Amino acid sequence: MQFKGRMNGSKSPADLALLDDIEKVAVDRDRDAFGRLYGFYAPRIAAYLRRVGARNDAAEDLAQEVLLSVWRRAHQFDPQKAALSTWVYTIARNKRIDALRRERHPEFDLDDPTMEEAEAPRGDTYTETEMVKDEIRTAIASLPHEQAQLLRIFYFEDKTHSVIADELGLPLGTVKSRLRLAVAKLRSLLEGVG
Amino acid sequence: MTSEHINVDDLLLAHAAGRLPEPVGLVVATHLALAPQRLATYREYEAFGGAMLEELSPVELSAGAFDRLMARLDDDAEPITTRDAGRGRAAHDPDVPAPLRPYVRGRLADLPWKHYGSVSEAKLPLDESVYRTRLILLKAGKAVPKHTHDGQEITVVLKGAFNDGIGHYGRGEIAIADAHVDHQPVAEAGEDCLCLTVTDAPLRLTGTFSRFLNPFLRF
Structure with a gap:
């Protein structure tokens, strides 16, 4: 399969397209949409991982793991709570700590929707979009x-x-x-x- | 506040940037779980990371990397509703906020508590090569022996409140004692005070009494 991803910078229209794509992945398990997300994020996540100290092959492997998490957890992404790039960043950050430091990154809600009491209200002055x-x-x-x-x-x-x-x-x-x-x-x- | 002393905002930023060692990260995550008014700031710091991630120059991935990933999707089961679903159903103490549950696993009372007069402490299962991570239970109205630090002591209150002569700290609040801070935490009257405390260096007793009663001596 030849993958055609977006490699240009992301202005808002592109962000909106990626937001569409993450929803298609969440709802329809749409692989073309996933391919576009991969095209934008995988090369940037690999760049991030190299900068934080992963060797090239390790950075690529970890970037794949991050994208696999994006595929598996797409339904957990909440555009009201975080920008897509921010959500992807937090997944990459946590994978990096798991893999490179062999530690956990303690999270305040453990991404667990069953924990209602951990569902904190958002701050009243700032809504990230x-x-x-x-x-x-x-x-x-x-x-x-x-x-x-x-x-x-x-x-x-x-x-x-x-x-x-x-x-x-x-x-x-x-x-x-x-x-x-x-x-x-x-x-x-x-x-x-x- | 001079630049020599870290504050809670510094900790939030460092956690968002993925820079904190796990024990300190645990204190910050616990703080966020109990003090949701700080979440807006924390999410903003995470958003800095997201915005900068977009601006990194993309690196070229090896040919076939995408196809290999797609092949893994073929083998993938249905999406996991929640990776930690079991955790949510497990019995847990209401005094143990979500971030601490993977470390406490079950009831507080079942931890290996050691008792030293009015102070009890239980070690949490984290790497101890640099940091010591403990739950401390201080009886209402009682004091921890006066001490100072070579390193830092970072504490978040889980229940009750304490006063250390420098500040008053209630549920969810973080107290940071830097090197040279000489303090004596006292639990408020009326309720026992439960804290999560991380230290990165031995404490030194500064009071003249009771080396034998001091739970920190072994640090």
Whole structure:
């Protein structure tokens, strides 16, 4: 089977198409729709896994596992709760910790719909949607370069604060305060969105 | 709050980024389960990860990778309604929030509690090479011996409340004691205080009394 995936960037229309696709996977077990999700996410998840320290073949194998989870758990995706990319990110993050650190990533709801009391109400000031996710991308792009760079390192590189400080040639305290500045800036930019 | 001291927001961010070791992650997940007003912030931090994931340059996957995955789908059973369905049905203590259940498995009373006067502690089954993960039960109105830390002690309250002279912490709240914090947690009167506590270095007694009564001595 030749797979034709989307490799371009994702603007909102593409996000909407992928949202359609995840629903088709959940409801109809639609393999063409799954192929499009694979085309967009698998190469990016593999990129993420390489950055956090997986060797190339391990990154590819783990990316397959992440996509298999997307297939199996598509019905659990709730577009009211999270952007699709965020949901996929959390699956990739947890698989990575399982596989590379041989630890669990403790989750607050264990993805278990039988646990009603764990179904927490959403915050009253912030509802994450695809649109909000686009706002986040815009907000990250508007950060000073060194703040955006640090945020990416923090999320995507398996390095301690000290190693990050060494590599950037900064005092440890500066790394911590710069990261907080970045987050505070993003949150202020996003205030009222959603 | 200086940059030298971590705060709860730092922990939420690090958990969303997948950076926390499992014991500390367990404290944060427990906090989120009990303090859902923090979920909005946490989801926002996860969304940072989702937004940045989209922007990573895609890497080329090997030819045939997709076909191999599709072949696995052929063998795949119907979607799993929930991977942890058994967990939800298992008997569990109402004082044990969801994130802790895989570690407590059943009733609190069945844990290997050790009793030291008004303080009881039970070790949880996590890797102990760096962190020690314990449930601590402090009798209402009673104090843990005064101590300080070489490393950090991160605590989330599961039931009751305590005051350590620095702050008051109720159900779901996280207390972070950095190195050099000299404190003495006291449970509020009226209700026993149950906490999940993670420490990453030995504690040092700073009171003049009762080395023998101190449950932390073995740390």
